[in-house]
Amino acid sequence: MMKKGTIILVAPTAIFSAILLYLVIWNAVMSFMNWSLLNSKPTFVGLETYSIVIRTFQFTNSLLHSIELSVILVVIGNILGIFIAALLYFLNSNKARSTFLSIVIYPLSISMAVNGLIWLWLFNIHIGVDWLLVRIGLPQFPWLSSTSTMFPSLVLVSVWAYTGIAALFYLAGFMNIDKTIVEAARLDGTSAFKILYKILIPNSLNSFIIATALLFLFSFRIFDLPYVLSGGTTNIFLQTSELYMYYLFTVEYFSQATAVATMITLIATIIIIPYALTVIRRWIRR
Amino acid sequence: MDKKMRPVIKASLHYLALAIVSVIWLIPVYAMLINGFKSNFEVLSTPVLVPPTKITFEAYVSVLLSLAKPLINSLIIVIPTSFISAFLGAMGAYFFYTLSYSFSRASSAISDVLFSLISLATFIPQEATLLPLTRLIVSMGLLDSYIGIIFALLIFYIPTGALLMSMFISVIPRSLIEAAKMDGTGDLKIFMKIVFPLSMPGFISTLIFIIIQAWNNFFIPLVLVTTPGMKLTSIAVLSYSGAYGTLYNDTFAAGMVASIIPLAIFVFLGRYFIRGLMALGGGGKGV
Numbered sequence: 051m052m053k054k055g056t057i058i059l060v061a062p063t064a065i066f067s068a069i070l071l072y073l074v075i076w077n078a079v080m081s082f083m084n085w086s087l088l089n090s091k092p093t094f095v096g097l098e099t100y101s102i103v104i105r106t107f108q109f110t111n112s113l114l115h116s117i118e119l120s121v122i123l124v125v126i127g128n129i130l131g132i133f134i135a136a137l138l139y140f141l142n143s144n145k146a147r148s149t150f151l152s153i154v155i156y157p158l159s160i161s162m163a164v165n166g167l168i169w170l171w172l173f174n175i176h177i178g179v180d181w182l183l184v185r186i187g188l189p190q191f192p193w194l195s196s197t198s199t200m201f202p203s204l205v206l207v208s209v210w211a212y213t214g215i216a217a218l219f220y221l222a223g224f225m226n227i228d229k230t231i232v233e234a235a236r237l238d239g240t241s242a243f244k245i246l247y248k249i250l251i252p253n254s255l256n257s258f259i260i261a262t263a264l265l266f267l268f269s270f271r272i273f274d275l276p277y278v279l280s281g282g283t284t285n286i287f288l289q290t291s292e293l294y295m296y297y298l299f300t301v302e303y304f305s306q307a308t309a310v311a312t313m314i315t316l317i318a319t320i321i322i323i324p325y326a327l328t329v330i331r332r333w334i335r336r
Numbered sequence: 337m338d339k340k341m342r343p344v345i346k347a348s349l350h351y352l353a354l355a356i357v358s359v360i361w362l363i364p365v366y367a368m369l370i371n372g373f374k375s376n377f378e379v380l381s382t383p384v385l386v387p388p389t390k391i392t393f394e395a396y397v398s399v400l401l402s403l404a405k406p407l408i409n410s411l412i413i414v415i416p417t418s419f420i421s422a423f424l425g426a427m428g429a430y431f432f433y434t435l436s437y438s439f440s441r442a443s444s445a446i447s448d449v450l451f452s453l454i455s456l457a458t459f460i461p462q463e464a465t466l467l468p469l470t471r472l473i474v475s476m477g478l479l480d481s482y483i484g485i486i487f488a489l490l491i492f493y494i495p496t497g498a499l500l501m502s503m504f505i506s507v508i509p510r511s512l513i514e515a516a517k518m519d520g521t522g523d524l525k526i527f528m529k530i531v532f533p534l535s536m537p538g539f540i541s542t543l544i545f546i547i548i549q550a551w552n553n554f555f556i557p558l559v560l561v562t563t564p565g566m567k568l569t570s571i572a573v574l575s576y577s578g579a580y581g582t583l584y585n586d587t588f589a590a591g592m593v594a595s596i597i598p599l600a601i602f603v604f605l606g607r608y609f610i611r612g613l614m615a616l617g618g619g620g621k622g623v
Contacts, residue, residue, distance in 0.1 A: 055524035056434060060450070063428025066494040067453040070460070073468040073491070080467070137354050152606050153358045156365065159602035159609065161552035161570045164591040167577055168364045171371075171384050171584050179363070181383035210361065218610065219617050242346075260617035271461030274554035274570075278577065292463040299466055311464040318460055326455030327448060330499070330618045 074315055081308040099305045100313075109310065111286055112294035116270060116314075119205060119290065123269040124262050126209050131216025131261055132254075136246045138217070139224045151221065155214035162211065166278025169207050170194070194279060200287040204276055211275070212268050216261035223257030224250045256329075263325045270318060365599075372396060372589035379583045395589035399576070403593050405565065406572035412482055413557075413568060414550045417489045421550075422543040425497020426535065428454070429505045430527045432498070433513075451502075457495030458616075462555050465491075470559055480566045488556050493546050500545060503615040504538020505531060537608075544605055545612025548598045569594045 081099060083092035103109050134154055141147045157165060172178045173193035180190045193203045227250060235245050273292040280288040283297040291314050298307035367384050372395050374388040382388075428450075435447045469488060470479075478484025508531060516526045532539070557568040576582050576590040602609055611619075 053522060055522040056431065058524055059427045059434075059527060060431035062424035063431070063454065063494055063498045064450065066424075066491050067450065067457055069472075069491050070457045070465070070495065071453060073465040073472070074456075074460075076468040077465065134357060137350065137357070140350065141354075148607070150354055150358060151610070152602070153361050155606075155610060155613070156599070156602055157361070158613070159548050159552075159598045159606075160365075160591075160595045161554060161573075161598075163552075163554050163570050164573055164594050165364065167573060167587050167591050168368055170577060171587060172364065172367060174384070177383040177584075179385065182385055210364075215613065218613065222614065256618075264617060267459045271459075271463070273461070273463050277554075278574065281577065292461055296463060296466065304467060308467055311466060314461055314464045318464070319456060322455050322459045323452050326452055326459075326499075330455065330503075330616075331451050332618070 077308050077315065078312045081305065081312045083305060085305045085308075095305075099309045103306045103309050108286065108289065108294055108297075112289045112291045113313075115201065115289060116272075116291040118201075119208060119272065120266050120269045122205050123208050123212060124265045126205075127213045127216045127265040128258065128261055130209065130213045131220050132246075132251065134213070134217040135220035135224055136242075136250065138221050139250065140242050147221075151214075151218065154217050157211040158214060162272070162274040163278050165207065165211060166275050169203075170279065173203055197287050200280075200285075204279055204288055207275060207279070208269055208272065212265055215264050215268065219257045219261045219264075220254060223254040227253050259325075259329060263321060263329065266321055267318065267325075270314075270321075368588045368591050368595070371585055371587075372399075372592050374585040376583055376585065379585045384584060384588075395583075395585035396593070399586055399589040399593055402575075403569065403572055403590060406567045406569045407593070409482075409566060410551060410569040413485050413489070414547055417486050417493060417550045418543055418546040420486075421490060421493035421497040421546050422501070422539055423497075424494050425499070425542065426501040426505070426532060426539060427527060428494070428498035429501035430523070430531050432502050433505050433508075433531075434523055454495035454498045457492050458499050460492075462492060462553075466555075466559060469556075473560055480561055480563050482566075485557060485560050485568070488560055489550055489553065493550060496549070497542055497546060500542040500612055500615040501535065501538060503619040504535050504541065506619075508534050538611075540605075541608040541611040541615070544601055544608045545615075548601060548609060551598050 080092065082094060082096055084095040084099070085092040138147050138150055141150070173195075174180070175190055175192060175195050178193070180193070184190055192199050194200050232245060232249060235249060240248075271292065272290060273296070276285075276288045276290050276293055277283065280293075283289065283293045283300065289297070291310060295307050295310040295314065298304075298310060363385075370387045371379075371384055373391040373393070374382065375390065375392040375394055378388055378390070432447060432451065435443045469491075473479055473484045473488055476484070476487075478487060512530060512534075513526055516530055521529075552570055554570045557571050561567055561571065573590045573594045576587040
């Protein structure tokens with residue numbers, strides 16, 4: 051049997067985790083109820099709220115945005131992450147390596163709200179980066195001023211913000227590969243490019259899994275960035291599921307908000323639990 | 337091509353590629369650095385990528401006046417939140433470590449469930465708990481209070497602390513702890529006397545990771561604060577978004593004031609933050 055001291059150790063973590071679980075379950079239960087400002091006594095309605103909400107344009111639109119953003123970020127983040135990690139791997143100085151690594155990771159230390167504010171000005175078509183593009187003879191890019199380039203602009207900022215995660219894990223993966231193999235290949239005159247795709251990349255499956263899971267989870271929960279870039283929750287070109295859910299809350303469509311929240315939680319959980327139990331935890335239980 | 341020239345060309349291409357990546361990545365922080373020092377007059381005539389001709393503090397003075405209270409609020413929230421989360425999380429992490437001793441089915445099931453829960457709390461989109469969280473905090477009478485915001489943050493960051501600390505505690509040699517157990521020392525005492533002191537670098541990584549996350553947290557103060565006096569920095573900066581006829585020197589100065597603490601931590605203690613980030617992926621072991 052466990053001693054009292056052992057129980058005290060885990061009590062805070064267990065209690066706060068249990069509160070989180072309570073919040074998630076409460077959400078799920080309420081999503082089966084009919085509940086709004088006008089209807090203060092919740093009654094059981096089964097899947098009715100879900101069937102109403104998934105038929106709305108805003109739901110599919112915002113869910114598509116969330117999934118598109120995550121998938122695009124996973125693809126670009128992995129490719130760019132490998133590219134940057136390779137550039138860093140072939141540096142000879144450890145100091146230069148960690149400096150350049152810091153440069154691609156620093157966006158994660160600034161709040162996404164501030165990042166959003168900065169990019170709002172950089173996306174200004176008169177005085178932002180367009181000013182430079184026009185000066186060097188490139189066409190002006192409309193960024194947030196045109197509905198068709200709004201979403202790509204959000205993707206660009208997300209790539210800038212989160213690619214560092216992928217670069218970090220690929221670099222760690224590359225560094226763990228037996229140096230003697232790489233050295234031998236270099237002495238044979240193998241090009242760096244060939245070393246990258248013959249030795250480094252094939253041995254980086256774990257880095258790929260971690261980078262993919264984390265890029266997905268970080269981009270799927272993105273809220274502050276589109277909130278700031280679109281100046282609120284209602285811009286349908288930048289609305290993600292989280293923004294739509296928050297919008298439903300602000301207009302007091304509580305049942306629909308809980309239904310969307312439950313679906314968001316479910317999608318995230320499908321990734322989180324297997325990732326946690328297989329990838330993270332095997333390094334603890336050994 | 338001359339054979340001797342090729343390594344030189346390769347090295348320059350290598351550095352050119354790194355320079356391009358770095359310049360692109362640094363544009364936003366460069367813009368933030370230079371534009372806060374522009375005068376209101378200069379802002380009207382210069383683009384954001386051009387440095388100021390004269391350094392002025394107009395923008396910083398006006399921004400600091402309105403951000404002073406939010407900065408203090410953020411400090412009052414973030415310092416206790418991060419220390420409590422990292423420390424209580426470390427205790428929980430040691431519990432996982434002790435569970436990994438016994439290979440009984442029950443303890444492995446407990447460990448699986450708890451570990452899934454702390455991972456869920458770490459990675460869940462916090463927005464998805466909007467309604468029940470708001471309701472919980474309101475029913476406790478803690479809306480618009482420091483305690484309420486700290487409590488809400490702890491729901492996510494104590495599990496984060498436990499997850500990160502699990503990674504750092506797992507490298508402590510088992511023999512040390514077994515020796516103490518032989519002497520009949522209780523787990524709580526072992527944690528305080530052996531595990532916690534030995535995992536200090538990991539604790540600092542966890543602490544710094546949570547400080548930066550909590551400082552930058554946007555969603556919880558957005559929904560749990562309704563009075564202007566309780567605003568946190570991450571929300572207060574929104575009033576400098578370009579939409580309200582703001583001059584951009586104010587926006588960038590506000591961004592700098594709001595980011596100076598996490599940025600300074602990143603510049604001086606970045607390796608700890610990066611170690612914390614790596615713990616989210618199994619600590620970089622075996623990748």
